[in-house]
Amino acid sequence: xxxxxxxxxxxxxxxxxxxxxxxxxxxxxxxxxxxxxxxxxxxxxxxxxxxxxxxxxxxxxxxxxxxxxxxxxxxxxxxxxxxxxxxxxxxxxxxxxxxxxxxxxxxxxxxxxxxxxxxxxxxxxxxxxxxxxxxxxxxxxxxxxxxxxxxxxxxxxxxxxxxxxxxxxxxxxxxxxxxxxxxxxxxxxxxxxxxxxxxxxxxxxxxxxxxxxxxxxxxxxxxxxxxxxxxxxxxxxxxxxxxxxxxxxxxxxxxxxxxxxxxxxxxxxxxxxxxxxxxxxxxxxxxxxxxxxxxxxxxxxxxxxxxx
Numbered sequence: 001x002x003x004x005x006x007x008x009x010x011x012x013x014x015x016x017x018x019x020x021x022x023x024x025x026x027x028x029x030x031x032x033x034x035x036x037x038x039x040x041x042x043x044x045x046x047x048x049x050x051x052x053x054x055x056x057x058x059x060x061x062x063x064x065x066x067x068x069x070x071x072x073x074x075x076x077x078x079x080x081x082x083x084x085x086x087x088x089x090x091x092x093x094x095x096x097x098x099x100x101x102x103x104x105x106x107x108x109x110x111x112x113x114x115x116x117x118x119x120x121x122x123x124x125x126x127x128x129x130x131x132x133x134x135x136x137x138x139x140x141x142x143x144x145x146x147x148x149x150x151x152x153x154x155x156x157x158x159x160x161x162x163x164x165x166x167x168x169x170x171x172x173x174x175x176x177x178x179x180x181x182x183x184x185x186x187x188x189x190x191x192x193x194x195x196x197x198x199x200x201x202x203x204x205x206x207x208x209x210x211x212x213x214x215x216x217x218x219x220x221x222x223x224x225x226x227x228x229x230x231x232x233x234x235x236x237x238x239x240x241x242x243x244x245x246x247x248x249x250x251x252x253x254x255x256x257x258x259x260x261x262x263x264x265x266x267x268x269x270x271x272x273x274x275x276x277x278x279x280x281x282x283x284x285x286x287x288x289x290x291x292x293x294x295x296x297x298x299x300x301x302x303x304x305x306x307x308x
Contacts, residue, residue: 020302
């Protein structure tokens with residue numbers, strides 16, 4: 001069933017677990033994630049970046065999810081990840097998305113409020129919920145590209161004022177994660193003190209963690225074993241993400257881990273079976289790795305297994 005994220009995020013706050021939000025790009029991603037969610041009896045958020053929309057196109061993305069819903073009776077949110085402006089948010093609302101994110105965090109506070117409020121007003125008129133962001137994450141992911149020097153932590157008081165002025169339904173905050181496969185140069189650490197302050201000021205607003213892939217070491221090593229160049233790839237350890245899920249984070253985004261899983265499967269197949277030229281073979285291996293990754297996240301890290 002295609003739903004908004006309102007009820008599932010409310011439940012996550014009450015029961016102290018996080019919903020996994022997984023980026024999709026093609027059929028194999030959709031199948032793997034929905035099969036995993038069904039096997040774990042978990043709610044799930046499927047999200048598309050602007051890059052995914054450009055690559056796969058909205059009608060295809062929607063129909064693949066609808067096909068999955070014919071097989072699986074689980075609550076699914078279709079979400080726009082990192083909408084850069086009102087136009088792309090409106091396009092997704094008009095095309096049946098149940099949730100959109102307006103990411104105006106690169107602008108100053110007043111501009112962020114103005115852009116977010118415009119999206120909130122339009123989306124709410126159409127029964128769609130809105131995620132926004134305050135604070136800026138470093139890293140690279142599709143159209144998001146922020147240098148380390150430009151990243152900044154979320155100010156808890158500003159977060160409260162922002163939610164009050166915009167009426168957004170959930171809020172992504174910056175507490176030390178970053179986009180892409182190179183999140184930390186030293187020890188991985190998140191600012192849980194900022195999270196606690198934010199939660200104390202806006203206790204009824206679901207909090208979202210972006211840039212939260214583990215950059216799974218096994219898949220990094222598998223990719224490197226078969227020719228990939230990923231020096232220094234490092235993500236957020238599972239135990240830190242699990243702690244975040246129990247301390248007030250309601251939605252955790254995963255993209256890089258899925259890309260690594262797919263790439264590991266394809267590279268492994270090409271090297272171990274060089275005679276293979278059937279896409280179903282190497283994409284099938286990648287799909288199975290994505291499913292294993294999502295099941296692990298839901299069951300062992302986020303705590304959303306059994307919460308559908």
